[in-house]
Amino acid sequence: MPGHHTLTHEVTDTDTAVTERATGNRDAWITTGRAARELGLKRTEFDLAVHLGRVRTAPGDGGEGRRVARAEIERLRAGAGFPETLRRSVRAVGTTEGAALMEVPRTRFTRLARLGLLVPVRFYPNRYRAVVWLYLAEELRLFAADGKNTPLLTGRLPEGLRSQLDAGLDLRPRNWRTRHLGFLLREADGPWARAGAVASLLDPLHVSQAVTDPYDRSRLHRFREAPLFHGSPGSPAARLTEDLMTAQDPDEIAWLQSELTRLTHRAREHRPAPRPASRCPGPDHRRTPRAAGPARGTPRGLLARWRRGNR
Structure with a gap:
């Protein structure tokens, strides 16, 4: 294997057991x-x-x-x-294929998805910088087969839902983020990784508002999920992907911040974030000045001169 070196030595029974x-x-x-x-x-x-x-x-x-x-x-x-x-x-389909599978027009399918009734499982930006959402075919079949959803598939949408669509409601990005967070939490290995998973869906300002300690934030950064790669860094596709991965709605941001604060507190209790070691003052190794002899004119100095003069 790359990075491993083979050592030649006499093979013993112990070596064989270890190798096995x-x-x-x-x-x-x-x-x-x-x-x-x-x-x-x-x-x-x-x-x-x-x-x-x-x-x-x-x-x-x-x-x-x-x-x-x-x-x-x-x-x-x-x-x-x-x-x-x-x-x-795990079969994922786009809008056209999904609409055909559910036997509804594409416009109806898109409206149901914007209302959050159909949850995307993946996305990618196309060459026109538009987001292509993908859905699980299995989930679409189950939705269409549920008799309670028949009015949503064939009838006129209720006034409340139509007004939300007219106001620009689109829950596809938020629903995808929720689904993606579930995946990140399943894969997280330990309390700090779970906190980092939540932090990966917030921009740095919102993370700093939820986690005020700089050492905790530094440790969180190590466990933040790497952004999805769509296009080269800094490209329009990469910026679009980053926007879709970052919480936008105030209530979504508030919920994620609350979860981040809670999970960071739990991670801190499990293992505090590393901090710089405090510098304790060491022993003073400076040279101690040699004691000066008696100054001229002091009593000890006069007595020494008197003794020298009477020898």
Whole structure:
């Protein structure tokens, strides 16, 4: 493996046992790329399966990324209808395909999504700098099959909903952030990571308002989720992605700040953020001045002169 060196030495029974245990441990875990291949999923499908909790992963050793237990692969492969069932559960569709699946016009589909009734699971900016939202086909089918939703699919929308749409309501970004936060919290390893997951959806000003201690903020920054990459840094696509990942509505910001304060307090109790060591004054190593002899004209000085004169 890169970065590892092979040492040549005499093989003993102890070495063999250690090697067998190490090999068994490596075989118990596989990379996410290999897991995707063994599950018959494209990489985008596998990543979505992880986001949705369909596939459980764990952090690798030494910051090597996430990995999948062999037992998890076997569990999924033993499921009924594998691999079609797993692949169908992570199928994501856009507006046109989603509307056709629900048998409604595209405009109706978009309105339902803006009202927050259909929750996107992914997004990406297209070449025209417009956001393309993707939805789980499985969730759309369930929504359309629910008889309680029939008036929303065929009838005229209630006046209250129409007025919200006319006022510009669009809950798609917020609903996606809520869903993404659920994924981040599932993947978080420890209290500081959970606090960092919440902080990743707030801009720095709102984080500083919720967490006033600079050392806590510095530790939080280590656990903030890296932004999604759509386009090169600083590009219009990257800025659009950053905007979509950052809470915008005042009530959403207030809720996230409250959660961040609570989770940071819990993380601090678990393990306080590192702080600079206080500098204690050490011993004074300066040279102590030699005591001066009796000054001329003092009683001791006169007595010494008198003795020298009478010798």
